[in-house]
Amino acid sequence: MPKVSAAAASGDGFRADINGLRAWAVVAVVLYHFNVAGFAGGFAGVDIFFVISGFLMASIVVGGLDTGRFNLPGFYLARARRILPALLVLVFAVLVVGWLLLMPSDYQTLGRHARESVLFSSNLQYLSESGYFDAASHEKWLLHTWSLSVEWQFYLIYPLLLMLLARVLPQSRPLLAVHLLALSASFAWCLLLTFEQPVRAFYLLPSRAWELLLGGSVFLLGRQMRLPERWPALVEGLGIALVAASIALIDASLPWPGALALLPTVGTALVLLAGRASSPWTGSAAAQWLGTRSYSIYLWHWPLVAGLVYFDRHNEVAWIVVGLALSLVMGHVSYVLVEVPARRWLASRTNVRSAVWLVTCLVVVAVSAQLVRRSGFPARLPEVLARVEAERHNKNPRQDECLSADARCIFGGQQVRALVVGDSHADALVTAVAAALPGSGEGVYFKAESGCLFVFGAKWAGKGERDDCRRLLEEVVAGLDSLYPGTPLILINRTTAYALGELPAPGGKPPHPMVYFSQKADGNDPAFQAEFRQHYLDTVCQLARHRPLYLLRPVPEMPADVPKAVGRAMQRGLPHEVSITRDQYRQRHAFVWGLQDEAARQCGAHILDPLPYLCDEQYCYGSRDGLPLYVDDDHLSETGNRRLVPMFARVFTDQSAPAGSPAMAQKR
Known part of the structure; x- marks a missing residue:
């Protein structure tokens, strides 16, 4: 008979130390998300949860296999009874709140996230959108469900593998060795991805499985050994110190999960291995209360964080305190009115009836989420908000057809008077160029x-x-002499973003250039800027030797998604214009302006300046009179780009003017 660990458990298997560890994890995560000082590494609470889950799953599955009583459908049903009721109630509640608050496109996004959350694939969805630590993530009301998806994916695979291994490795020692081998492989993959593709490392099961397998390994190790009498307190103390250090000393600027995730995970493993039944670190009444309700607190806290961000109250101390208090209250209510009653009621039914009830409720919520995803239900909004929302979709109607390196599109008639080349900013403005044709x-x-x-x-x-992109450049260069010879070429790029990085979000990570030449560098690196300058001038001069070349000054970038910001402000009865100052514009784009001026002097390129049409003496506007001019934060809408028609008309006026005329002299 295998030895038991030093972990003391009650007759029903309850372990106070595990419950107390849950309290540590949920407190760390909640305080981190509410941006409370001293908890910069609180996101490590999720890693603590992963280790605990791995430990418990191993105890259930291995214990069941040892006694010959393990039932796979029963295992999945037990997990569903534990997880689904509170999750489904939360998701449905968030959909109701979204109906009252969100613009249609935001509501559609919420519908997609809700659907993926209840199907336990939200980690894959968020992987396709942005990183967990990005500023935009705070607007995703169900972002936190990514960890539930990872755990559920583990639940699906882990018992199947253990059942297979139990047939060929009936003893614990080789089973532990297999766990450690799989753990090592997953950890090595995690290390690699953390530096190469950190978002994938964060969200995907293969790079997170080692944390759950660590918990399973601790369970298997505890069955084979007993700590000496004086060791449990020391081992637990070391574990708690590692957990506390990870919460206090790590922050989002460091590579994660990677090697640093060893701090909270190994710390958790040590506490589990010590298994002290009564401990000042995990056994207090407060820790037990929080641990018992940790799942529901975790579920409800993040929508409250997203709500504070939505109402722009996330940096106000009083509202943070309210959010923390509501997290505890809502977590308690969910535990008392949903978790416990649902689990008891479902357990009192047959497995078939219990499964039917759970699947039915899941389908109802998933279908509701899908309906939201497909529609967004714009009719629920006042007409003025519907106009704002419509501007989000008021973009180049041929975007899907023409915004591709392999496409060859003509806007307007077949007598081509100009070539427009570039990126998505060119796509956003080409219809305005066509509208300027005489x-x-x-x-x-x-x-x-x-x-x-x-x-x-x-x-x-x-x-x-x-x-x-390489094909696009090669095709344009190859056709410089033969493609509509002598026709002016208008080059439109979001050049500043490529050279300096995206517009930095307040409090976000410093941006990095999107491109490099000889080696990657920061945007303010003099060597990189010199390389960028030389390659830019070489390109522009080559283009300008073959035909008249026009460079568009950078379009102003707004500090927020304009339709979203205007719509939210309208809903709350607040001023709803979006703008930046001229000084902000000049500071952001000074480097590119200097390059374009130099290109005009050296290469004879002509400059098109959109500022007189989008700005006054003090501000550049993302909206006017409550109507957005952008579809997002940096692409002009079809409404906004029409303001530039007089500017583009200059191109054709210049070309029709005789040499030496005032118009030709002015364009240089």
Whole structure:
């Protein structure tokens, strides 16, 4: 008979130390998300949960297999009874709140997130959108369900593998060795991904499985050994110290999960191995109360954080205190009125009836979420908000057809008077160029690819080789002499973002350039800026030797998604114009302005300046009179781009003017 660990458990298997560890984990996560000082590494609470889950799953599955009583459908049903009721209630409640608060596109996004949350695939959805630590993540009302998805995916696979192993490795020692081998492989993969693809390392099961397997390994190790009498307190103390250090000393700027995740996970493993039944660290009444309600507190706290962000109250101490208090209250209510009654009621039914009830409720919530995803139900909003929302979709109607390196599109008539080349900013403005054409039969030839900087030699940081962009550049260069000879070329790029990085969010990580040449560097690195300058000028001068070349000054970037910001402000009865100051614009784009001025002097390129049409003496506007001019934070809508028609008309006025005329002199 295998030895038992030093962990003292009650007759029903309850372990106070595990319950107390849950309290540590949920407190760390909640205080981190509410941005409470001293808990910069509180996100490690999720790693604590993972180790605990692995320990408990091993105890259930291995224990059941040892006695011959393990039942796979019963295991899945027990997990569903534990997890689903509170989750489904939360998701349905968030959908109701979204109906009252959110603009249709935001509501559709919430519907997609809700659907993936109840199907336990939300980690894959969030992986496709952005990183966990990105500022935009705070607007995702169900972001925290990613960890439930990882755990459920583990629950699906783990018992199947243990059942297979139990047939060939009936003893604990080889089973422990297999756990350690799989743990090592997952940890090595995690280390690799943390530096190469950190978002994948964060969200995916293969790079997180080692944490759950660590918990399972601790359970198996505890069955084979007993700590000497004086060791449990020391082992637990070391474990608590490691957990506390991870919460206090780590922050989101460090690579995660990676090697640093050993602090909270090994710390948790040591506390589990010590298994002290009564401990000042885990056994207090407060820790037990929090641990018992930790799941419901975890579920409800994040929508409250997202709510504070939505109402722009997330930096106000009084509202943070309210949010923390509501997290405890809602967690307690969910535990008392949902978790416990549902678990008891379902356990009193047959397995078949219990499964039918759970599946039925899951389908109802998932279908509701899908209906929200497909519609967004715009009819629920006042007409003025519907107009704001419509502007989000008021973009180039041929975007799907033409924004591709392989597409060849003409806007307007077949008599091509200009070529427009660039990236998604070119796509956002090409219809305005076409609208500026003087003749009805005239047209604009268009070539663009999203995220493609038109500079020779550029490599894309973090994306590998961009074959689509390379093809675009090669095709345009090859056709400089033969493609509509003498026709002016208008180059439109979001050049500042490529050179300096995305517009930094307040309190967010410093941005990095999207491209590099010889080696990756910061945007303020003099060597990188010198390389960027030389490649940019070489490209522009080559283009300008073959035909008239026009460079568009950077379009102002707004500090927020304009339709979303305007709509939210309207809903709350607040001022709803979005703008930046001219000084902010100049500071952001000074580097690119200098490059364009130099290109005008050296290469004879002509400058198109959108500021007189989008700005006054003090501000550049993302909206006017409550109507957005952008579809997001940096792409003009079809409404906004029409303000630039007079500017683009200059191109055709210049080309029709005789040499030496005032118009031709002015364009230089």
